[in-house]
Amino acid sequence: MATERLHKILAAAGVDSRRNCEQLILQGLVRVNGKIMDTLPAFADIDKDVIIVEGRKIHSVKKVYYLFNKPKGVICTNDDPQGRRKAIDFIDTDQRIFCAGRLDADTTGAIVLTNDSALADRLTHPRYCLEKTYLVEIRGRITAEIIEKFKKGMWFSEGRTAPAKLKVLKSSEKESVIEVKIRQSLNRQIQRIMARLDYKVMAIKRTHIGNISLHHLAIGDYRPLTASEIEYLKKENRAEMPAGRNFRKKRIKTHRNFKF
Numbered sequence: 001m002a003t004e005r006l007h008k009i010l011a012a013a014g015v016d017s018r019r020n021c022e023q024l025i026l027q028g029l030v031r032v033n034g035k036i037m038d039t040l041p042a043f044a045d046i047d048k049d050v051i052i053v054e055g056r057k058i059h060s061v062k063k064v065y066y067l068f069n070k071p072k073g074v075i076c077t078n079d080d081p082q083g084r085r086k087a088i089d090f091i092d093t094d095q096r097i098f099c100a101g102r103l104d105a106d107t108t109g110a111i112v113l114t115n116d117s118a119l120a121d122r123l124t125h126p127r128y129c130l131e132k133t134y135l136v137e138i139r140g141r142i143t144a145e146i147i148e149k150f151k152k153g154m155w156f157s158e159g160r161t162a163p164a165k166l167k168v169l170k171s172s173e174k175e176s177v178i179e180v181k182i183r184q185s186l187n188r189q190i191q192r193i194m195a196r197l198d199y200k201v202m203a204i205k206r207t208h209i210g211n212i213s214l215h216h217l218a219i220g221d222y223r224p225l226t227a228s229e230i231e232y233l234k235k236e237n238r239a240e241m242p243a244g245r246n247f248r249k250k251r252i253k254t255h256r257n258f259k260f
Contacts, residue, residue, distance in 0.1 A: 006030065006042040008117045009051065013058045014096045017079065029054050063116045064095050065225040067209075069217045070111050076102045087113060091222055100124060104188055109134070109206030110214050112225070112233075119233060123209065126162075129183040130233075133208035135169075136190055139200040142168060142176040146197050150180075154193055158186050161193065175202065209233075 010021035010030070024030055028038040031052040037044075044051055051058040070076070074085045076099035087099050091113055100112040100120035112123060122128050147168070153161040165181035180190060194201050207214055212229050225233075 003043045003045045004117060006032065006037060006044045006051075007040070009044055009046050010053060010058065012096065012115050012117060013046075013061055015053055015058065024053060061095060061115060063119075064093055064097060064114060065116065065119070065230050066091055066093075066097070066113045066222045067212065067214070067217065067225055067229075068111050068113055068222040069214050069219050070103055070108055071219050072108050073105055075105050076111065087111060090220060101185070102187075103206060104191075107204045107206065108219060109204075110209050110212070111206070112209060113222070119230075122233065124185075126184050130210050131181050131183050131208075132185065132206060132210075134180045134182075134190060135203075135205045135207055136178050136180055136194070137202040137204075138176050138178070138194055139174075139202055140176065141171050141173050142178060142199070146199070149197060150193055154196060156186060156192060161186060161189060 006025060007018050007021040010016070010024065011018040015021055016024065022040060025037050025040060025042055028036050030037045030042075032042070032044045032049050034050070046058070046060045068087055068090060070087055071085075074087055074090075076087050078086065078088055078098055080086060084105070088097055091097060095115045097113045097115050098120070100114055100123040103109065103111050112120075114120060123130060147166050150166050151164055153163050155161075162182065162184035167179040168176065169179055170177040182189065186192070190204060191201050210233065212225070212232070217223060
């Protein structure tokens with residue numbers, strides 16, 4: 001494992017939340033190879049360094065990876081003062097996991113939960129350009145002019161959205177359904193673009209992360225990622241799945257914890 005931020009290592013090992021682990025470091029309660037680490041950022045390698053927190057040695061943990069079909073109303077943070085349902089509550093594991101990225105509460109669909117912060121970075125950082133696919137239901141008929149504006153991107157306070165791919169699956173005076181593929185994801189990007197274009201979004205579902213599909217995974221269900229899927233997500237070139245793989249045809253047991 002490569003060197004990573006010390007507070008992330010501690011959180012992944014189940015010491016505490018990332019924020020509280022930062023405080024442990026600042027309080028001088030963490031040693032790496034005998035040296036007190038009391039400033040941030042601090043870095044370590046869990047497989048090579050001896051990490052001690054308040055006299056207890058920290059060990060590497062088994063990495064786990066799950067694909068979850070998030071229901072509406074479920075949030076992707078590990079702590080919520082409002083007491084709403086969290087994605088981590090659906091996963092039966094003794095590891096301290098978190099969502100690799102975010103889907104807002106009203107958006108359903110595919111999200112990966114893991115305790116591997118390096119993989120989470122690869123799933124969320126724009127430099128890796130991992131394409132994500134969404135089905136978007138909007139009120140009213142979508143026009144060719146609007147499609148071109150969406151594809152080209154728009155300026156927001158965070159910057160200009162990257163070009164997107166858009167395919168119309170259904171269009172009528174009452175509603176339209178479009179498939180959107182984006183490699184960059186600003187906060188509520190699709191909703192904000194549609195609002196700028198005077199369309200009301202009725203529903204959004206993320207169907208794919210890269211080439212990994214929900215494929216018959218029911219709302220509220222999850223499954224472990226396969227070894228080949230994990231390998232694919234870790235590859236720098238994510239244009240295609242590994243040769244000879246066909247995840248859509250593979251039958252994978254799912255776990256039902258919730259009915260939507």
